[in-house]
Amino acid sequence: MLLRVGTRRSPLALAQTNFVIGLIKQIDPRIEFEIKSIATVADKDRVSEFHQFGMIGVFTSEHEEQLLCGEVDFVVHSLKDLPTSLRDGLALAAVPKREDPRDVLCGATLEGLRQGARVGTGSLRRRAQIMSLRPDVTVVPIRGNVGPRLAKIEGEDGLDAVILAQAGLSRLGLGEATTELLDPHVFPYAVGQGALGIEARVEDKHIMEVLQAIECRQTRAEVDAEREMMHALGAGCSLPVGACSNWKDDRLVLQAQITSLDGQERVVAIEDEPGENAKQLGLAAAETLKLCGGEKILHTSYREFCSHFKMLQS
Template sequence: MSAVSGGSAFSSEQEAALSRGDVDVVVHSLKDLPTDTPGGLTLLPPPGREDVRDALCGSTLAGLRKGARVGTGAPRRVAQLLAVRPDLDIVPIRGNVPPRLRKIETEGLDAVVLAASGLRRLGLDDAIDELLPLDRFPPSPGQGALGIQVRTDASSAPLRDILSTVGDLAVDAETRAERALLAELHGGCSVPVGAYGRTLPDGRLTLFGQVSSLDGTEQFSGTLTGPAAEPEKLGAALAASLVDQGALTILDAVRAVLAVS
């Protein structure tokens, strides 16, 4: 058996390698994986989930000076930061986690925003100054979870059976609801959509979603609760509620800006 891991820009290449039979398993960061799974491949339930929150490194939000320079490359994080602190100077940054952390020193940033899950998987918990609250900073759909893909052909059945035993069904329902919301809004990792699903003690599933304008001046949000057995239906229903509020106007404007940037 061979496997490969990664995400974002590498997802399509990895899926192609899986389809060809070059590898048998692909492990992605689920938030970087497109909501459409190619034919012949299947997405297995994630094996648990790390902290879903975003982390501010270098300062707390309240501790940032007026006009502080904060690094992030994600439109969602930019929008959410500006909604809370419109005075901030957002600096685009790219790269892996350690290089982005070092930009606090190398580029004179006051802080950077990163996924808490990535920091913790790398043993960088000490770099976290504040975990941003979910009600104002809902994460990218699927954040903190792994997306494990295998082929659907008969030869892969034993592997699928083995890997399915480590899947967390509650996390699977939560992330499926989040990704369904994103799919209904025709979004991706480049649009400012945040979502967070949570399994309640009574077994039902609750989903919070948020759509923001790039400058943070407009935000539409909502929460719905429904059966955990129907996560896609819950995500679609919440997406429809956000559309009724006017979310598509924001998303169309965001796509127009990103298309020429």
């Protein structure tokens, strides 16, 4: 059996794809794989900031098109990039065990950052959260793969630190670059961060069965709760919504946070449910955030987001 796998072309995307292939081969070594790399709109444009592309599908639209036209059999995504609503005929077939989802500082610690330090990130959420904790720093927008981002520390760009995901560093064997793991209760990570999402066609029952064999039930419950919360808020992955999922015995605890883009306001919700009620948990967290004023913060963030997007189009 030959399976064609869609992925982005970055070193991290290829590492993640080979990881998934390895999991499947452990179950059925007879399966062969062909990797088909697909360039997304964000891969082709290496200049614009991430949020300027639009809110949905920056790294996934081309892959879904390849799936729907039968060019590939499944696609491996960083789950944080995958929209909460998939195209008709496609499904989130499997979510393997999650890597460490925390954000990290590379180059300095949070307390060790000098006054006025230049901190690099391409994420509006990370920008909002670092400004909430350290309003004195200057946030510098950066793009590119993990290696080039790390090279900006004390390079010609003169950055004091960059904020990255520990999962990506670990998958690339660059864990030693981490200076500080950020406490997710204070600096919540992106919805789905650290998890991989494998997308396939619903009609391909056999392929769906193969993929579901590598699913981690605990991770699936976590990301189902986080994604349901994001969906209920109507927020895309570009807006400043963070999450932190933990287990207390068989109960899943979801802490969710919305932060204004200037870091001046934030609201937090903490809810828990049995693991099998993950989606209800996400809905409850979203409702609490709305009641606490989170919807107003998101609307303001969205307007600012749209103004950036309109500037790009003008």
